[in-house]
Amino acid sequence: MERQKSFSFKPTRLLLFTFTIFSSIFFLSTFTIWLTKSTTTPSLHHQQTLLNFNTSTNNNNNSVELNLQPLTVLSLTQNFSVTKIQTLIDNRLSRSQKSFSESKSEDIEIEENHVVDTSISSVNFTAMHGNNGTKVEASGLVGKSDKVLIFKEIEVKKKKKIVKECDLRKGYWVFDESYPLYSRDSCPFIDEGFDCEGNGRLDRNYTKWRWQPQDCDLPRFNATKMLELIRGKRLVFVGDSINRNQWESMLCMLLSAVKDPKRVYEARGRKITKEKGNYSFRFLDYQCTVEYYVSHFLVHESKARVGQKRRPTLRIDAIDHGSSRWRGADILIFNTAHWWSHYKTKAGTYYFQEGTLVHPRLNVSTAFTKALTTWASWVDKRINLKKTQVFFRSSAPSHFRGGNWNSGGHCTEATHPLNETLNTIDPEKNIIIEETIKKMKTPVTLLNITSLSEFRIDGHPSIYGRKTQSSRIQDCSHWCLPGVPDTWNELLFFHLQSR
Numbered sequence: 001m002e003r004q005k006s007f008s009f010k011p012t013r014l015l016l017f018t019f020t021i022f023s024s025i026f027f028l029s030t031f032t033i034w035l036t037k038s039t040t041t042p043s044l045h046h047q048q049t050l051l052n053f054n055t056s057t058n059n060n061n062n063s064v065e066l067n068l069q070p071l072t073v074l075s076l077t078q079n080f081s082v083t084k085i086q087t088l089i090d091n092r093l094s095r096s097q098k099s100f101s102e103s104k105s106e107d108i109e110i111e112e113n114h115v116v117d118t119s120i121s122s123v124n125f126t127a128m129h130g131n132n133g134t135k136v137e138a139s140g141l142v143g144k145s146d147k148v149l150i151f152k153e154i155e156v157k158k159k160k161k162i163v164k165e166c167d168l169r170k171g172y173w174v175f176d177e178s179y180p181l182y183s184r185d186s187c188p189f190i191d192e193g194f195d196c197e198g199n200g201r202l203d204r205n206y207t208k209w210r211w212q213p214q215d216c217d218l219p220r221f222n223a224t225k226m227l228e229l230i231r232g233k234r235l236v237f238v239g240d241s242i243n244r245n246q247w248e249s250m251l252c253m254l255l256s257a258v259k260d261p262k263r264v265y266e267a268r269g270r271k272i273t274k275e276k277g278n279y280s281f282r283f284l285d286y287q288c289t290v291e292y293y294v295s296h297f298l299v300h301e302s303k304a305r306v307g308q309k310r311r312p313t314l315r316i317d318a319i320d321h322g323s324s325r326w327r328g329a330d331i332l333i334f335n336t337a338h339w340w341s342h343y344k345t346k347a348g349t350y351y352f353q354e355g356t357l358v359h360p361r362l363n364v365s366t367a368f369t370k371a372l373t374t375w376a377s378w379v380d381k382r383i384n385l386k387k388t389q390v391f392f393r394s395s396a397p398s399h400f401r402g403g404n405w406n407s408g409g410h411c412t413e414a415t416h417p418l419n420e421t422l423n424t425i426d427p428e429k430n431i432i433i434e435e436t437i438k439k440m441k442t443p444v445t446l447l448n449i450t451s452l453s454e455f456r457i458d459g460h461p462s463i464y465g466r467k468t469q470s471s472r473i474q475d476c477s478h479w480c481l482p483g484v485p486d487t488w489n490e491l492l493f494f495h496l497q498s499r
Contacts, residue, residue: 166216168491169451173417176210180482181221187252187481188261189281191272194245196464196480203415206458207482211490219497221490223257227286229496230331236291238298238326239335241274242396245478246333247292248272249485250492251281258285278325291329295320296339299371304358306350313353314345316371319378327382330389333447333492334375337395337429338477340368365428372436380441389499391492392437393447394430398477399457411476414457421454445495449488459484 184190184197192199196206211218237247251264258264263284270276277294300315326332339345345364352362354370379390400409426434430450437444453459457476465475479485 166213168213168216168218168494169448170215171211171213171452173209173452173455174212175205175208177208179210180207181223181486182252182256182482184482187255189248189251189255189272190481191248191274192467193241193274193461193465193475193478194248194481194483196461196483199461199464199467200469201461201464201480205415206456206480209417209456211452211487218490218494221253221486221493223254225497226493227254227257227283227288230288230290231286232288233330234289234291234328235331235333236293236326236329237333238293238295239333239393240294240296240338241478242338243333243335243393244292244294245481246393246485246488247279247290249481249483250489251290252481253486253489254283254290258283260285278322291325293322293325295322296336297371298334298336298375302353304353304356306358311350311358313351313358314367314371315353316367317354317374319374323378323382328387330387331391331496332383332388333391333393335393335395336371336375340364340429341398365432368429369432369436372432376436376440376442379444383442385442389496390442390444391447391495392433392444393488394433394450395427396477396479397427397450397454399460400474400476408472409476410462410474411457411460412462412474414460414462416458417455418457421451426450447488447491447495449491452487453484456484 184195190198197204235250237243237250255261255264265282266272267280267282267289270279272279278292280289280291282289297314298320300318300320302313302315302318303310304313305311344351345367348359348362348364348367350358350360352359352367352370383390399411399414401411403409427450430448434446437446456479459479461475461478461480463469463474464480465478
């Protein structure tokens with residue numbers, strides 16, 4: 001029988017075996033650490049910050065404070081992922097919102113962000129928004145000379161419901177040194193009639209008033225965003241010279257965001273004047289056009305034989321013959337009111353025509369209703385709902401004192417807005433406009449600028465509507481640029497963003 005061999009270690013072998021095991025472990029550990037470091041993206045080199053949210057509420061307003069506490073992790077990109085922060089904010093806020101007295105859904109939007117160098121040890125961010133009474137604050141600690149993502153604006157927005165709840169007509173004018181949104185020198189599109197500064201007006205306060213609605217904040221006009229909204233589209237204004245006033249304002253506001261003004265031009269090389277009524281300005285960098293087509297009444301101005309004479313008439317049953325140019329627009333802003341107050345129109349004697357009938361006399365309100373019905377019918381038949389958004393701007397007030405435009409009416413002495421307005425109810429024309437819109441199949445947004453403009457007696461050209469000044473004929477109907485029409489375009493911007 002064979003003898004079994006015993007298994008044993010000699011001291012030398014044991015020492016060698018132990019050394020081999022520990023060497024292997026040390027090598028594997030070193031290799032693992034090196035491999036981990038080498039697989040990390042080279043451009044990720046900062047500490048990632050954990051957003052801790054402390055939510056507090058009180059009876060008067062809701063506030064959400066965001067405290068940024070440093071948390072060391074492997075890396076953070078230099079350009080930082082806004083999406084990750086966005087998700088984290090949304091998740092934490094959705095839990096904290098339950099403690100609010102009014103549990104309404106809110107979206108958090110981080111609008112402007114960029115990385116900047118800083119030598120301070122702490123950064124605080126605050127954004128106040130009156131749309132929902134919510135205050136959002138963010139603060140965090142960073143090391144000296146670190147690069148930190150600054151949230152220039154953390155905007156808390158209500159969903160579409162807030163647009164319906166906020167009555168933009170009710171509010172007040174606030175003097176704001178950051179206005180106007182552009183200067184007269186930076187915009188070559190202001191024609192003589194609206195160029196009050198160029199015509200010798202010395203005071204500038206009329207350019208520095210901002211409309212503040214009672215129930216929400218009107219977002220400041222952002223020309224770049226507006227251009228993005230109309231990229232590849234047609235923005236078309238149709239109406240009288242007051243609409244041309246607003247159209248020129250829009251051109252100036254948009255031009256402020258264009259790097260090379262030479263890339264904005266009129267399609268046919270026309271210079272803006274009162275004599276020519278149709279213009280199309282191209283913004284090459286955005287492949288869009290901003291157009292204006294004159295139509296004093298939106299219906300056809302014609303002529304008909306009355307007795308032995310051919311007289312000018314207004315075909316209140318036929319749309320303006322230039323309407324083919326309006327079709328295909330992506331955004332349409334209509335208006336009519338100014339010329340309906342003209343003495344000839346108001347008289348209504350052998351002026352309003354339907355078919356071959358020229359009414360010997362027709363009440364101007366009845367004629368206005370019939371004309372708007374004609375316009376509404378055209379919109380319902382000709383406008384593509386899937387493509388075009390339609391707006392109708394309400395009537396703009398005049399501020400003649402001591403007479404009318406042709407009988408010594410004036411507004412020269414006005415340099416500040418009125419403290420209160422004389423009109424407490426909507427003008428009859430606005431009521432007719434609203435009633436007409438309600439009956440339409442096409443959704444039409446009423447851009448109601450009447451009440452807010454009632455305060456602005458200081459915003460008219462008065463004697464500064466022409467180079468040669470005359471106190472006998474003053475313009476208290478149109479508006480200086482920069483000026484009140486800029487606010488009308490801020491309202492338009494508000495509605496377009498809301499959609």
